[in-house]
Amino acid sequence: MSEQLRGRVIKSTGLWYEVEDEGGRRWTARLRGKFKVKELKVTNPLAVGDWVQLEPLAEAGGEEQAVITEIEPRQNYLIRRSIHNKYKSHILAANLDQAVLIATLAQPRTSLGFIDRFLVSAEAYRIPACIVFNKKDLLKEKGKGYVQELMDIYEPLGYPCLVISAKETEGLQAFGQLLEGKLSLLSGHSGVGKSTLLNAISPEAGQKTAEISSFANKGTHTTTFAEMFKVREGTWVIDTPGIKELGLADMDEDPLDHYFPEMRSLLGECRFHNCSHTHEPGCAVLDAVEAGQIAPSRYTSYLGMLEEDETHR
Ligand SMILES: Nc1nc2c(ncn2[C@@H]2O[C@H](COP(=O)(O)OP(=O)(O)OP(=O)(O)O)[C@@H](O)[C@H]2O)c(=O)[nH]1
Numbered sequence: 439m440s441e442q443l444r445g446r447v448i449k450s451t452g453l454w455y456e457v458e459d460e461g462g463r464r465w466t467a468r469l470r471g472k473f474k475v476k477e478l479k480v481t482n483p484l485a486v487g488d489w490v491q492l493e494p495l496a497e498a499g500g501e502e503q504a505v506i507t508e509i510e511p512r513q514n515y516l517i518r519r520s521i522h523n524k525y526k527s528h529i530l531a532a533n534l535d536q537a538v539l540i541a542t543l544a545q546p547r548t549s550l551g552f553i554d555r556f557l558v559s560a561e562a563y564r565i566p567a568c569i570v571f572n573k574k575d576l577l578k579e580k581g582k583g584y585v586q587e588l589m590d591i592y593e594p595l596g597y598p599c600l601v602i603s604a605k606e607t608e609g610l611q612a613f614g615q616l617l618e619g620k621l622s623l624l625s626g627h628s629g630v631g632k633s634t635l636l637n638a639i640s641p642e643a644g645q646k647t648a649e650i651s652s653f654a655n656k657g658t659h660t661t662t663f664a665e666m667f668k669v670r671e672g673t674w675v676i677d678t679p680g681i682k683e684l685g686l687a688d689m690d691e692d693p694l695d696h697y698f699p700e701m702r703s704l705l706g707e708c709r710f711h712n713c714s715h716t717h718e719p720g721c722a723v724l725d726a727v728e729a730g731q732i733a734p735s736r737y738t739s740y741l742g743m744l745e746e747d748e749t750h751r
């Protein structure tokens with residue numbers, strides 16, 4: 439019996455994987471052949487974030503080489519339809535502890551529709567989500583009041599929020615604490631300050647993601663390329679170009695209202711069990727909107743997504 443180690447995939451090229459074992463050693467690893475045919479619906483059997491069992495190769499010379507013998511069951515994963523084969527899907531990352539949306543109200547403006555879509559995707563993927571409003575320094579009194587209004591909408595729904603300024607290094611400690619001990623997906627429009635923020639808390643991780651980002655902007659990346667970065671021991675982030683904007687594709691078949699926490703708690707109270715909450719009499723969701731218990735902007739996002747869903751069917 440050869441030695442078995444537990445490790446985590448931190449980089450995947452599709453051909454080989456970089457794995458860090460629990461002792462912090464890095465391995466270049468390949469999958470044992472039989473795994474490749476196991477799951478027919480995905481193009482990649484293994485993704486960044488996966489926990490695996492490793493078997494070091496005896497003949498390895500200077501470089502640490504190993505074979506991956508087992509993949510642990512996933513807590514969650516991000517998946518999207520393969521760009522090469524429409525009948526298959528591609529797993530982008532696994533076992534995410536949270537999805538962090540970096541948003542800004544100016545330069546560029548992140549729309550509420552975009553925020554809500556991100557949150558719905560996170561719900562569908564069963565990944566806890568939070569929102570970090572960056573560039574606080576650009577906000578005047580009115581803008582600050584508006585951010586507070588947004589926080590009053592999102593926090594009671596279970597989405598923690600932070601308001602920070604990477605430029606004025608305000609709230610960076612809280613941002614660091616938010617990430618502490620977790621694997622976080624960082625998401626957000628180009629220009630919201632993801633690289634600046636990462637740089638501020640971990641120059642090494644910031645540098646690496648910036649390289650990938652400029653690589654991606656040239657349009658040369660493929661979705662098979664994914665990597666997670668160590669902010670510090672036990673704290674990781676993924677800022678892969680292909681997953682910056684989580685899509686709604688390939689989520690569970692659950693109806694959309696299941697992904698809005700404020701509607702989820704009302705399900706079963708509508709008169710019709712298949713209520714779409716758009717026009718039906720005796721609709722508990724419409725009543726809640728009317729009564730101001732559901733934010734109008736959230737309901738508007740719901741309607742927008744519902745309509746989009748229907749045109750895609
Ligand atoms: N005023 C202000 N500007 C900021 C702040 N944070 C970042 N910026 C600026 O916003 C611009 C974009 O920041 P980046 O960190 O490159 O944004 P990014 O999200 O990584 O963008 P991509 O790499 O395109 O995905 C830069 O000019 C930053 O200096 C902030 O808190 N306040």
Ligand SMILES: [Zn+2]
Nearest residue numbers: 708713715721
């Ligand atoms: Zn209803």
